[in-house]
Amino acid sequence: MWRNKPGNGQVSVFSFLDMRLITCGSQQIVSEMFVKDYTLLYIVGGTGQLMIDGQKVDLLRGKAILLLPAMLIKWNQSAKQPLHYYCLTFQALRQVAQDDQIISYEKVTDGAIFPQHTQLSPSYSSELASLLPHMHTSYMSASEERSYKHQTIFHQVLGTLLERKEEECRCDGLDPIALATTYMEQHYDQEISRDTLAGIAGMSPWYFSHKYKEVTGHSPSIMLRDIRIRMAKKQLLRQDSSISEVAHRVGYRDEAYFRSIFKEQVGLSPTMFVKRKRDKIAALSYHYAAHLLTLNIVPYATYVEQKREGHRRQFHPSIACHLRRARHLDTIDMEYNLRALVQAKPEVILCDELFDGQEKGMLEKIAPVVEIPWLGMDWREHFREISSFVGRKKEADQWLSSYERKAQLIRKQLKTRLGSERVALLHVMNGKLLVYGMRNGGSVLYQDLELTPVHNSNVIEVCKEIEIDELSCYDSDRLLVVVDEDKLSKQAWNELQMREQWIGLQAVQRGQVTSVQEIPWLEYSPFTHTMVLDEAARLFG
Known part of the structure; x- marks a missing residue:
């Protein structure tokens, strides 16, 4: 372990987990997953691509990449030039409690320790190129009596990464590239020029474009396009608005251009996207899944616990993706469900407000999320909201009328x-x-x-x-x-x-x-x- 000087809520311990030199086979690799722990990659040979939260990064010899927990990544390596790379994994821990004999820690996964952009500049990559081979050799040859050497090099690697953070975050303590990205996320509905973003980052327009692409792998215009399309998908799912209105709300003044760019990026026209929103619904609320069943819609993915739910047994074979259900989902169950959803690729995720911020962020990387408050509404309001979302409001009204008549009859009998x-x-x-x-x-x-x-x-x-x-x-x-x-x-x-x-x-x-x-x-x-x-x-x- 490497101890950092703890501050208010800051990391106090970095814990080494594993170090590997990985040589991929000659077959083409395409796999998608969430990053569990901090992961440092250094490419020794081969070529490929890595999609990180939807952004493409080319993998070439000498490139170093730091992946943060909860990032969604997708590997795609060349069959002709298989990847050969070092992979270092570690955790950041924060002290949360201490008594006379025991100190308790929790994992820090909020991404605040290191810059959000993942590619390291060439100067840092060259420094890691000399450290990582020595660290791997020491780790593979270490005995119980001599386990300190690779830990010493691990401290040097951490020092390099933390030095990078300090160097890249000097705009009043904020990362200028992150500032520009945040501005786009908050003002995507407005006209945004390169000069405006460059001014926010404190750079000349030319240097800003160059630096932005260097650290993110994409131009500012591509990033803005991706933000707008993501927000358009959310609005098309939730609001009874025309496509023209949604286009204007996300910053496109030309509806025809919006339709064209949306289809290019999503693979469906806005009209077809809206129509297909009920085809593959992942219901991440046990209760909301029942609302869908009442409307004769079988969720594409939802929690299933066959021993406890005989009343739903007839629907189990029709649910394509069975998620684990428990009274309190532990970390293992949550990780399993996220992996299953990544592979299942639902069209939309229906959930309540009980997921924490990081969990919701991970869900949004899988599919657009529609959140309906569980505690803020009663079951009738849930039912009407869900029925409106799936386009079955008339059926819901008819069901509720029938229910009210039945309840009234039984109420009189019991009175x-x-x-x-x-x-x-x-x-x-x-x-x-x-x-x-x-x-x-x-x-x-x-x-x-x-x-x-x-x-x-x-x-x-x-x-x-x-x-x-x-x-x-x-x-x-x-x-x-x-x-x-x-x-x-x-x-x-x-x-x-x-x-x-x-x-x-x-x-x-x-x-x-x-x-x-x-x-x-x-x-x-x-x-x-x-x-x-x-x-x-x-x-x-």
């Missing part, structure tokens, strides 16, 4: 049967006890069927964890209980039934405790809410 009896929905998950409010099953119980909650359900956003001693606050006439299938939850449920706080509940005393399944009761979608209506009628009718 006669239950009167003012109070109902609570509890959930034992991972050994913890949760109570639900106005979402998931609570939405059907308390809103659609107008049953009486035992608590102020409006103050619970989704669900609330409670302690056993708080059970008396949720004492109701009838209890519905969901118990997860994991060992910890089953054990907690068995122990709960022996506690005096549980035994003393009114619903327990009256024998009005009913076990219900996670699905359909805890899925927040029209697909399962009609199933909840049927179960409520059966249980309480």
